[in-house]
Amino acid sequence: MNTLETLGWTISDWLSAHQQNEGNGHLEKLVDAVNHVNDCAWISRLSASDLKQQLEHLNARREQGDSLPLFGVPFAVKDNIDVAGWVTTAACPDFAYTATEDATVVAHLKEAGAVLIGKTNLDQFATGLVGTRSPYGAVSNSFKADYVSGGSSSGSASVTARGLVAFALGTDTAGSGRVPAGFNNLVGLKPTRGWFSIKGVVPACRSIDCVSVFALTVVDAVQVAQVLGEQQDLADAYSRKNPNTAPTGMPERPRFAIPSKLAFFGDELMQAAFMQARSELEKMVDLVEIDFTPFTQLAELLYQGPWVAERTHAIGSQLIEHPEAMDATVHRIVAKGMDYTALQCFDAEYQRQALARYIQQQLSEVDALVVPTSPTIRTLAEMQDEPILYNSQFGTYTNFTNLADLSALALPAPFRADGLPAGITLIANAWHDFALADFGQRWQAHLALPMGATGKPFQAMVPTFKPVAPGAVPVAVVG
Amino acid sequence: MNTLETLGWTISDWLSAHQQNEGNGHLEKLVDAVNHVNDCAWISRLSASDLKQQLEHLNARREQGDSLPLFGVPFAVKDNIDVAGWVTTAACPDFAYTATEDATVVAHLKEAGAVLIGKTNLDQFATGLVGTRSPYGAVSNSFKADYVSGGSSSGSASVTARGLVAFALGTDTAGSGRVPAGFNNLVGLKPTRGWFSIKGVVPACRSIDCVSVFALTVVDAVQVAQVLGEQQDLADAYSRKNPNTAPTGMPERPRFAIPSKLAFFGDELMQAAFMQARSELEKMVDLVEIDFTPFTQLAELLYQGPWVAERTHAIGSQLIEHPEAMDATVHRIVAKGMDYTALQCFDAEYQRQALARYIQQQLSEVDALVVPTSPTIRTLAEMQDEPILYNSQFGTYTNFTNLADLSALALPAPFRADGLPAGITLIANAWHDFALADFGQRWQAHLALPMGATGKPFQAMVPTFKPVAPGAVPVAVVG
Numbered sequence: 001m002n003t004l005e006t007l008g009w010t011i012s013d014w015l016s017a018h019q020q021n022e023g024n025g026h027l028e029k030l031v032d033a034v035n036h037v038n039d040c041a042w043i044s045r046l047s048a049s050d051l052k053q054q055l056e057h058l059n060a061r062r063e064q065g066d067s068l069p070l071f072g073v074p075f076a077v078k079d080n081i082d083v084a085g086w087v088t089t090a091a092c093p094d095f096a097y098t099a100t101e102d103a104t105v106v107a108h109l110k111e112a113g114a115v116l117i118g119k120t121n122l123d124q125f126a127t128g129l130v131g132t133r134s135p136y137g138a139v140s141n142s143f144k145a146d147y148v149s150g151g152s153s154s155g156s157a158s159v160t161a162r163g164l165v166a167f168a169l170g171t172d173t174a175g176s177g178r179v180p181a182g183f184n185n186l187v188g189l190k191p192t193r194g195w196f197s198i199k200g201v202v203p204a205c206r207s208i209d210c211v212s213v214f215a216l217t218v219v220d221a222v223q224v225a226q227v228l229g230e231q232q233d234l235a236d237a238y239s240r241k242n243p244n245t246a247p248t249g250m251p252e253r254p255r256f257a258i259p260s261k262l263a264f265f266g267d268e269l270m271q272a273a274f275m276q277a278r279s280e281l282e283k284m285v286d287l288v289e290i291d292f293t294p295f296t297q298l299a300e301l302l303y304q305g306p307w308v309a310e311r312t313h314a315i316g317s318q319l320i321e322h323p324e325a326m327d328a329t330v331h332r333i334v335a336k337g338m339d340y341t342a343l344q345c346f347d348a349e350y351q352r353q354a355l356a357r358y359i360q361q362q363l364s365e366v367d368a369l370v371v372p373t374s375p376t377i378r379t380l381a382e383m384q385d386e387p388i389l390y391n392s393q394f395g396t397y398t399n400f401t402n403l404a405d406l407s408a409l410a411l412p413a414p415f416r417a418d419g420l421p422a423g424i425t426l427i428a429n430a431w432h433d434f435a436l437a438d439f440g441q442r443w444q445a446h447l448a449l450p451m452g453a454t455g456k457p458f459q460a461m462v463p464t465f466k467p468v469a470p471g472a473v474p475v476a477v478v479g
Numbered sequence: 480m481n482t483l484e485t486l487g488w489t490i491s492d493w494l495s496a497h498q499q500n501e502g503n504g505h506l507e508k509l510v511d512a513v514n515h516v517n518d519c520a521w522i523s524r525l526s527a528s529d530l531k532q533q534l535e536h537l538n539a540r541r542e543q544g545d546s547l548p549l550f551g552v553p554f555a556v557k558d559n560i561d562v563a564g565w566v567t568t569a570a571c572p573d574f575a576y577t578a579t580e581d582a583t584v585v586a587h588l589k590e591a592g593a594v595l596i597g598k599t600n601l602d603q604f605a606t607g608l609v610g611t612r613s614p615y616g617a618v619s620n621s622f623k624a625d626y627v628s629g630g631s632s633s634g635s636a637s638v639t640a641r642g643l644v645a646f647a648l649g650t651d652t653a654g655s656g657r658v659p660a661g662f663n664n665l666v667g668l669k670p671t672r673g674w675f676s677i678k679g680v681v682p683a684c685r686s687i688d689c690v691s692v693f694a695l696t697v698v699d700a701v702q703v704a705q706v707l708g709e710q711q712d713l714a715d716a717y718s719r720k721n722p723n724t725a726p727t728g729m730p731e732r733p734r735f736a737i738p739s740k741l742a743f744f745g746d747e748l749m750q751a752a753f754m755q756a757r758s759e760l761e762k763m764v765d766l767v768e769i770d771f772t773p774f775t776q777l778a779e780l781l782y783q784g785p786w787v788a789e790r791t792h793a794i795g796s797q798l799i800e801h802p803e804a805m806d807a808t809v810h811r812i813v814a815k816g817m818d819y820t821a822l823q824c825f826d827a828e829y830q831r832q833a834l835a836r837y838i839q840q841q842l843s844e845v846d847a848l849v850v851p852t853s854p855t856i857r858t859l860a861e862m863q864d865e866p867i868l869y870n871s872q873f874g875t876y877t878n879f880t881n882l883a884d885l886s887a888l889a890l891p892a893p894f895r896a897d898g899l900p901a902g903i904t905l906i907a908n909a910w911h912d913f914a915l916a917d918f919g920q921r922w923q924a925h926l927a928l929p930m931g932a933t934g935k936p937f938q939a940m941v942p943t944f945k946p947v948a949p950g951a952v953p954v955a956v957v958g
Contacts, residue, residue, distance in 0.1 A: 206829060234840060237833040243722055309821035342788035342819030350685060354716040361713060 004033055006074075008163030008454030011220045012461060014073045023072040024055050027115060030074060034117060034164060040137030041149075041158035043079040043089055045118040058113055068113030070227060076168040077106060078156045079119040080126050081211070082200035090202045091124040091134040094325035095315070103200025104233045105169060105211050112227045117165050120155025124327040125315055126171050126204040127334060128152045129179045129374075129394040132383050133327045142184045142453035143420055146379050150180030150394070152204075153212065157184045160214040161452035167215040167224050173204040174302055175398025177212025178410035182373025182423030185452055187440065188410035189213040189221040192430045193402055194240030196225075197233035205302075205310035207238065208402035216451040218411070218440040219461040225433065248434035249467025254285045254367035256426075259292035265393050267376035273422035274372045277413040281370060281424075284446060285439075290362060290369075298355040299399035303333070303392060305340075305348040307403075312337025329387040356404040363406070363429045368436060371397035373410045373423035401427060409436040412449050438467035483512050485553075487642030487933030490699045491940060493552045502551045503534050506594060509553060513596060513643060519616030520628075520637035522558040522568055524597040537592055547592030549706060555647040556585060557635045558598040559605050560690070561679035569681045570603040570613040573804035574794070582679025583712045584648060584690050591706045596644050599634025603806040604794055605650050605683040606813060607631045608658045608853075608873040611862050612806045621663045621932035622899055625858045629659030629873070631683075632691065636663045639693040640931035646694040646703050652683040653781055654877025656691025660889035661852025661902030664931050666919065667889035668692040668700040671909045672881055673719030675704075676712035684781075684789035686717065687881035695930040697890070697919040698940040704912065727913035728946025733764045733846035735905075738771035744872050746855035752901035753851045756892040760849060760903075763925060764918075769841060769848075777834040778878035782812070782871060784819075784827040786882075791816025808866045835883040842885070842908050847915060850876035852889045852902035880906060888915040891928050917946035 006026045009017075017023040031051045034042065046054075055072070062068055077083065080090045082099035083106050089096040102110065110116070123133040131154030132138040139154035141147035142161035149158050153170025157180030160168045170177045172190045181188025189212060196211040203209055211228065215221040233239040258278070264271040281287065301307070311334045312320060320338070323331045363369060374394045383390055401408050406427050413424040426436045441461075448458045485505045488496075496502040510530045513521065525533075534551070541547055556562065559569045561578035562585050568575040581589065589595070602612040610633025611617040618633035620626035621640035628637050632649025636659030639647045649656040651669045660667025668691060675690040682688055690707065694700040712718040737757070743750040760766065780786070790813045791799060799817070802810045842848060853873045862869055880887050885906050892903040905915045920940075927937045 207825070207832075234836070237829070237836040243724065245722065245724075306821040306824070310825050313822050313825050337821065340821030342785040342816065342821060342824040343792050345785070345821040345824040346686070346789050346792050350716070353686075357713070357716040 004029060006030055008216065008451055008456040009166060010216055010461070011070065011073050011166045011223055014166055015071065018072045027051060027055065027072060027074060030164070031117065041121055041139050041155040042118045043091070043121050043136050043155065044086060046116060051115070054115055058115070061113070069223070070109065071113035073114045074117045074165045075109060075114050076118050076120050076156055076159050076165045077116065078122050078153050078168070078170045080122060080171060080202040081106060081169060083116060083119065086119060088202060090126070091122045091136060092319070092326060093135060094322070095319060099200070101200060104197035104236065105228050106200065108227050108230070120153070120159060120168065122154055123152035123176070124330045125202065125311060125334070126152040126173060126176055127311055127330045128391055129175050129398070130383055130391050131180065132380060132387070133330050135327065138380050140380070141420070146381070147420060148183065148378055148380055148383060150183035150374070152176040153180050153214070156214050157181060157186055160216065161186055163216070163452055163454035163456070167213060167220055170212045170214055171201060171204065172210045172212040173208055173402060175395050175401070177210065177214070178398050178408060178425055179374050179394050181214055181410035182425070183377055183421060185412045185421035185423070185449065186410070187215045187218050187221045187412070187444070189215070189225055189433070189437070190401065190408040190410070191225060191229065191433055192407045193405055194238055195242065195433065196228040197236040197239050199233055199236040203310065203314040205307050206314065207310060208307070210402060216454070217458070217461060218409070218437050218444050222434070222437045242431055246429070246431040246435065247468060249438040250367050250435050254439060256281065256285045256287055257290045257362065257366045257369040258287045259295070259371060260289035261292060262372065262375070263396055264372070264375045269416040269418055270372065270374070270376050270422055273414055273416045274424070277422070277424050280414065280447065284442065288366060294355050294358050295400045296396070298352065298359065298403050299395060301348055301352055302399045302403055303395070306345040307348070308334065309337035309340050309345070333388070352403050359400070359404045360429055363427070367428070368432070368439065369427040371425050371427065373397065373425045377420060397425060405430045407431065407433045407436060409440050411440050411443055412447065414447070434467065483508060485509055485642070487695065487930055487935040488645060489695055489940070490549065490552050490645045490702055493645055494550065497551045506530060506534065506551060506553060509643070510596060520600055520618050520634040521597045522570070522600050522615050522634065523565060525595060530594070533594055537594070540592070548702070549588065550592035552593045553596045553644045554588060554593050555597050555599050555635055555638050555644045556595065557601050557632050557647070557649045559601060559650060559681040560585060560648055562595060562598065565598060567681060569605070570601045570615060571798070571805060572614060573801070574798060578679070580679060583676035583715065584707050585679070587706050587709070599632070599638060599647065601633055602631035603809045604681065604790060604813070605631040605652060605655055606790055606809045607870055608654050608877070609862055609870050610659065611859060611866070612809050614806065617859050619859070620899070625860070626899060627662065627857055627859055627862060629662035629853070631655040632659050632693070635693050636660060636665055639695065640665050642695070642931060642933035642935070646692060646699055649691045649693055650680060650683065651689045651691040652687055652881060654874050654880070656689065656693070657877050657887060657889035657904055658853050658873050660693055661904070662856055662900060664891045664900035664902070664928065665889070666694045666697050666700045666891070666923070668694070668704055668912070668916070669880065669887040669889070670704060670708065670912055671886045672884055673717055674721065674912065675707040676715040676718050678712055678715040682789065682793040684786050685793065686789060687786070689881060695933070696937070696940060697888070697916050697923050701913070701916045721910055725908070725910035725914065726947060728917040729846050729914050733918060735760065735764045735766055736769045736841065736845040736848040737766045738774070738850060739768035740771060741851065741854070742875055743854045748895040748897055749851065749853070749855050749901055752893055752895045753903070756901070756903050759893065759926065763921065767845060773834050773837050774879045775875070777831065777838065777882050778874060780827055780831055781878045781882055785824040786827070787813060788816035788819050788824070812867070831882050838879070838883045839908055842906070846907070847911070847918065848906040850904050850906065852876065852904045856899060876904060884909045886910065886912045886915060888919050890919050890922055891926065893926070913946065
């Protein structure tokens with residue numbers, strides 16, 4: 001499979017190939033390769049005959065003059081996202097069903113001409129940040145096979161990092177769109193909650209779930225985001241309209257908050273890598289140290305509070321009463337959701353609201369908060385010893401984000417001394433997604449690291465969006 | 480007390496009196512009268528000596544040149560709102576405590592120069608829409624003493640309707656700021672959730688509680704609202720900033736939705752009165768009939784769903800375990816909050832979100848929804864027979880409002896044939912408060928009914944706010 005010419009192609013590489021009428025041939029080779037390798041990153045794959053049919057359909061649409069901004073660009077989706085005619089497993093065979101409709105996000109991508117190559121492995125029911133909690137196999141890190149890929153969007157991160165697809169969709173409730181990006185040298189765009197529709201996505205915590213994007217570059221992630229977030233989905237009760245009051249760009253020299261104390265749980269390699277990222281950042285931004293305690297308190301609420309009952313609700317009592325049908329660790333976590341009371345629910349909600357308000361206030365005083373994407377990484381073997389503790393450590397810098405209604409962007413950053421990736425994440429208030437991306441593409445161009453695990457050099461691209469820095473945004477004040 | 484010259488004075492009447500240096504004398508007579516009549520609308524009252532001290536302080540501030548837009552205007556607050564140095568009872572003596580700080584709304588009113596005359600009776604813990612659920616006595620309707628005042632803000636409505644104060648604060652979770660306005664021929668402004676701070680207010684359902692305003696005129700209610708809502712309260716986690724994207728006025732001929740089927744529970748007098756209001760409305764607006772089912776479904780969630788656990792949470796298990804310390808009906812309701820699970824909580828939350836989204840979409844297509852404020856009214860005696868059923872009927876057109884994040888304005892409307900008031904309520908999406916008020920003051924001028932229960936003729940006033948109709952609002956769209 002290493003002979004695939006397309007490995008590590010960006011969206012624009014694929015668009016160029018199609019312009020030269022070479023794209024279809026490459027897609028055929030890609031699908032053939034994907035179907036002939038045993039790779040637990042995939043749960044299901046596109047067949048050669050289905051590809052042929054899709055390409056014919058796409059060509060017909062192109063001839064009709066349809067707007068197809070992602071014409072023939074291969075992508076993957078996490079297997080908790082519905083695709084009409086495909087089985088959705090959520091990594092639980094006993095839960096599996098054949099979807100009759102595309103999830104709204106999938107429909108948008110197909111409409112834009114993108115080609116779905118397959119559905120990817122995940123921590124069962126998107127419950128985990130590791131990539132090991134699946135009967136379809138533990139997904140390996142794309143740099144070192146004995147390390148975890150991160151999860152829950154393990155497969156989507158893996159196939160993007162290895163350059164099999166130009167981009168992939170994940171979901172991100174507690175950090176599932178960021179931790180695997182960090183572990184695989186990828187961009188992970190965790191949008192403002194409600195920007196991308198969650199209709200047709202198996203819920204984890206429905207009130208805070210997000211669909212996320214993995215890509216090799218920020219420019220690619222934004223291009224996909226623009227397709228996904230073009231309009232509010234009225235069929236998704238949690239979909240929201242962008243009020244367009246937040247800046248879409250960052251100042252020339254932004255001001256970032258950084259936690260004054262950082263936990264790395266003894267992982268000195270991760271700590272050293274973050275220190276290196278910090279020195280690089282200091283060339284581009286002003287850093288202000290802040291007290292991270294409220295963020296940690298909010299993060300702890302997510303898995304130690306009644307939100308776990310949302311997972312229990314989504315899975316349903318029928319399955320939960322059959323532990324043998326579920327991953328043991330996932331079952332252990334979600335079964336606890338049965339025990340919480342409504343009183344505890346509201347008590348936690350009041351705490352959440354107070355902490356979220358405090359955090360939003362803190363973030364309104366800076367352009368972003370920067371944190372390590374994960375404080376540490378573990379081997380597949382280590383995860384077997386401490387499946388819950390190590391997992392929860394991975395969420396230190398991600399778990400609070402959706403509870404506080406924030407936007408986030410995981411970015412590649414200087415590698416660890418052992419050759420494993422060590423990403424950073426930028427976090428800002430809701431609807432600052434484009435502002436984060438504006439800085440993200442500057443950062444990626446500054447570091448110019450090879451893309452994902454492909455070994456291909458980073459190529460600076462012209463952003464597809466026009467950043468507008470704060471202060472330059474005309475906000476009408478009336479009344 | 481009927482000889483009080485100030486009975487039924489509006490804010491501007493009081494301001495004029497103070498300009499002529501006659502205000503203080505009137506306030507002294509008012510406080511004297513309030514202290515010498517047995518009136519269960521009050522739970523506590525300002526003493527003559529405290530008034531004297533306050534007036535001295537106010538005069539000193541005026542001499543210093545402080546801005547005092549409500550200089551010497553008398554008001555009352557519901558006794559679930561803290562006033563420093565006063566006892567807060569929430570109509571439950573065993574819960575009572577002396578507040579050490581003013582609630583933010585009280586602080587704002589004092590800062591503006593208003594004078595607190597007393598704290599008013601309520602349905603215990605603001606749980607009820609009747610005005611009978613209080614150990615301090617059942618508050619009578621200000622028109623017919625054998626009928627209910629409505630609640631839970633019974634006392635605040637009563638003292639405003641009888642013209643003892645120029646305005647009063649209530650709270651409104653399920654309709655407590657509207658039903659008593661409807662039953663007493665008052666304006667009841669139920670703001671967008673989060674516009675007025677709830678810091679220092681005993682919670683009912685903290686996530687959806689609002690402080691509300693009772694006044695004789697829309698112009699007065701808006702004047703108070705402008706003082707209360709001038710800035711976001713960062714000390715209240717549920718306080719929100721007005722995004723200033725909603726219109727602040729209505730078109731010359733607005734378009735209102737009206738339920739195609741209306742329930743009056745056999746109350747033909749209320750039905751006839753609403754039909755009369757409808758004919759008057761048709762002179763000023765275009766009416767579009769809509770299906771009210773989703774509104775009813777959402778209304779039913781409030782008391783039949785896990786939100787009752789918020790009340791249980793606020794009251795605390797210690798009190799709930801002592802039924803003898805509580806109103807029997809209130810206890811019966813809030814004790815149920817112990818039984819709900821977190822699973823039920825999230826299940827209801829998903830239903831709420833879906834219904835709210837549908838309702839918001841419906842309301843985005845009209846300038847407002849118009850409904851009867853209450854479908855029926857009952858005597859104090861009748862309430863003893865059916866304390867829960869009749870109460871829940873009163874909430875038919877109010878219970879859904881805060882769950883759907885809407886703004887509302889209860890308005891006087893043509894009276895019933897038996898001489899009881901029969902108000903209407905305008906409802907719109909969040910932050911449409913000023914638009915509702917714009918129409919509200921036109922409506923009040925159109926009907927020119929006597930004010931409250933004072934018998935004083937309505938006097939058209941110049942609004943203190945400048946309405947801007949939809950379409951005229953410059954909303955910036957960026958990115």
